[in-house]
């Protein structure tokens with residue numbers, strides 16, 4: 001296993017300390033969450049999962065992790081998810097796996113949000129990872145033009161195999177904005193939220209309560225404190 005994957009696994013396994021039986025647990029999407037699902041399936045804890053993508057639902061079925069629809073629960077105790085980039089304020093970029101919409105819905109309905117990442121994803125300023133924006137297909141070309149005019153360097157996400165647009169679980173397109181540096185994520189989030197045709201963006205601001213960072217020393221940072229193990 002390469003270093004990145006070792007760190008992802010390490011962070012995922014460390015997240016198990018925040019899980020107890022009978023919890024309703026939001027289950028994120030991606031390669032880091034895949035390690036968390038394995039740890040969850042091997043543990044004694046009996047939880048009920050609320051998933052954030054078809055991919056995660058499929059993996060839960062394979063691992064015999066029980067899941068319910070988000071509208072069947074009255075709360076979610078904790079959500080464990082990956083992230084594409086995290087800054088020092090615990091704000092982040094998500095959506096590299098095109099699951100940002102459901103991830104944000106689950107996160108916003110969770111009492112606590114924990115992110116599990118490898119150390120390469122932590123940066124002082126967001127933007128080195130292209131920011132995904134989920135849009136309605138109709139008029140998406142117009143949005144790409146507007147984003148380009150605003151200097152956001154947009155690019156429609158396409159599947160590498162056949163060059164067709166990536167379609168999200170909810171039937172939308174993804175426009176990735178290659179800005180390199182996001183100086184004011186709050187203003188940018190407000191801009192996207194005011195655009196007709198934008199369904200959601202991958203800026204997750206004031207969402208994460210705790211980030212677990214794999215590395216030579218495992219780091220756990222919360223809004224209140226940080227800890228090195």
Ligand SMILES: O=C[C@H](O)[C@H](O)[C@H](O)COP(=O)(O)O
Nearest residue numbers: 030031032082095096097099
């Ligand atoms: O849409 C996907 C999600 O936001 C993922 O949580 C994010 O892309 C991180 O994925 P990975 O753990 O594979 O790096």
